[in-house]
Amino acid sequence: MDEDFRPTSKTSFYLLCMMHNLDWNAFESIAEKAGVSIDVVKNMFERTAVRCVDAERVLASFSQRIGNTRTLENTSVLLLPDGDTGGTGS
Secondary structure, eight states, rough: OOTTOOOOOOOEEEHHHHHHHHHHHOOOOOOHHHOOOOHHHHHTTTTTTTTHHHHHHHHHHHHHTTTTTOTTTTOOOOOOOOTOOOTTOO
């Protein structure tokens, strides 16, 4: 095995949403509290890349909702390259 290989212990945002039975109303509430568009939460759920700052905001709001701290350190989220806004304007 390659010595540089490090298995990830991150849980995907999608799986976390499924584990907590979150629905569209929950996504709307999380987005509102995070100050981002609902599209950001939807994209995270669908494993479409989002801006790092938006992902951090969503995860902070999500953490409050579930009572468990989720960050980019322990949650798998696809991120846009630095400087890429993804055309969302959020």
